């Protein structure tokens with residue numbers, strides 16, 4: 508898919524946002540306006556984080572002991588929570604003592620904006636009440652977000668987050684981080700052997716193509732990144748498994764979507780040499796732990 512055909516698949520507002528981000532004049536302006544966020548189908552549904560968690564816990568549980576997360580009194584960290592705080596509101600609603608994240612696109616005033624409060628937080632709160640019970644009124648919830656959520660506007664590797672933490676989460680972030688090595692090194696510093704973690708990684712091309720691997724394996728990764736920009740790092744599941752292992756984090760990489768009909772086209776080296784066919788057909792995978800079956804060094 509060319510850049511032009513990609514631009515034709517997104518809304519005019521999103522096209523304008525992408526254009527604005529590339530202009531030097533707007534370099535330090537906020538990455539998202541409330542209007543842009545609230546016109547995105549993806550961002551307006553905060554409860555999607557509860558849905559992700561339930562699905563991912565269930566998939567992890569098929570491979571390893573993986574009880575549902577208990578957030579009560581826990582220190583929770585998310586890598587790249589996104590412009591609306593990702594798992595933060597859910598973790599706080601479910602009793603987390605604190606929620607910390609690092610997100611380059613964060614704007615601390617977001618939860619004070621009328622449009623975000625009315626169209627996002629109130630609905631997210633109502634959906635959380637339906638799912639987990641009336642744990643707190645909306646006012647109390649909003650106040651808890653102010654006092655218990657801390658998001659650093661920088662890359663995770665540079666964030667002043669200290670351990671040990673109880674829970675680490677991320678949703679479609681590890682594939683966007685350059686270089687991922689430093690982030691995994693940071694995780695190794697703030698995690699203890701008891702820290703529970705769950706990362707969802709999306710190995711597709713991030714374009715709305717029928718085959719999510721379309722265009723990925725017909726050129727070497729460096730060439731793909733040079734042409735398309737530093738949007739996805741093109742690591743595959745074995746690379747991520749190795750990185751966690753090298754940093755002594757006992758993790759299990761669990762495919763959560765394997766597309767046997769995908770990635771059928773010709774593959775150039777290093778794709779054809781470095782990976783087996785299975786690794787190239789995993790579109791989604793979980794990195795879950797701690798994995799008690801992995802020997803700690």
Ligand SMILES: C[S@@+](CC[C@H](N)C(=O)[O-])C[C@H]1O[C@@H](n2cnc3c(N)ncnc32)[C@H](O)[C@@H]1O
Nearest residue numbers: 587588589609611612662663678679680683684
């Ligand atoms: C696909 S978005 C996912 C956002 C959010 N987790 C969600 O599911 O809505 C990827 C996010 O990774 C963030 N990101 C990229 N590099 C990062 C880094 N080094 N540290 C933390 N976040 C990063 C981007 O700013 C972006 O918000």
